[in-house]
Amino acid sequence: MDVPATLKDLVIQFLSQLGFSSDYELLVDHDPEPNLYRITIQTADPTLLIGYHGDTISALQLFLGQHLHAATGEWHNLSLNINDYRQRREQALHTMVDSVVEKVVSTSQPHALPPLPAGERRVIHLHLTDHPQVVSASQGEGRYRSVVISPKV
Numbered sequence: 001m002d003v004p005a006t007l008k009d010l011v012i013q014f015l016s017q018l019g020f021s022s023d024y025e026l027l028v029d030h031d032p033e034p035n036l037y038r039i040t041i042q043t044a045d046p047t048l049l050i051g052y053h054g055d056t057i058s059a060l061q062l063f064l065g066q067h068l069h070a071a072t073g074e075w076h077n078l079s080l081n082i083n084d085y086r087q088r089r090e091q092a093l094h095t096m097v098d099s100v101v102e103k104v105v106s107t108s109q110p111h112a113l114p115p116l117p118a119g120e121r122r123v124i125h126l127h128l129t130d131h132p133q134v135v136s137a138s139q140g141e142g143r144y145r146s147v148v149i150s151p152k153v
Contacts, residue, residue: 001072004028007037010067014060015041018048036077039064046083054089057082058117093123100149105133110150115140121147 008028015024024043031038041049050057060080063079069075079086100111115126121138124147128136136149 003037003068003076004030004071006071007064007076007078009139010071011039011041014064025109034077036079039078039080041080041082042114043083046085049082050085054085054117057085058119068116089120090123093120094127097124097149098135101128101131101134104149104151108151110137113147113149115146116143118145121145 024041027040030138065078104111125136134149135152136147139148140146
């Protein structure tokens, strides 16, 4: 089965049901090394697809993954990106974390970030992996799970 073509058809069908006609660009590519299918959508009005704090884009990614599984009988890793939202959000997280790191280093006190989804917590942990002065750890449960940045001892 041609997974990229099936995935592209699913996205087109879904966007059509949402009322998006042809006012978007769609690219589906496969990176075999991490076995990841990347879905990239460019549209003039991305707010409906991204949603509040990226809730909708995450739900769409899950939805597409489940429908792709139903169509192919296999689970596939997907990454949905709309108007470069993922890159812009990652940059915003880095900026926020760098600011918090400055506070932690200057005060020698740990600082908890607001609750974040797992993918965003992972971005923060990776960003701070080799930092010489601070460490990061997740704390809390479920939707209230957050990252705490603490000075290294």
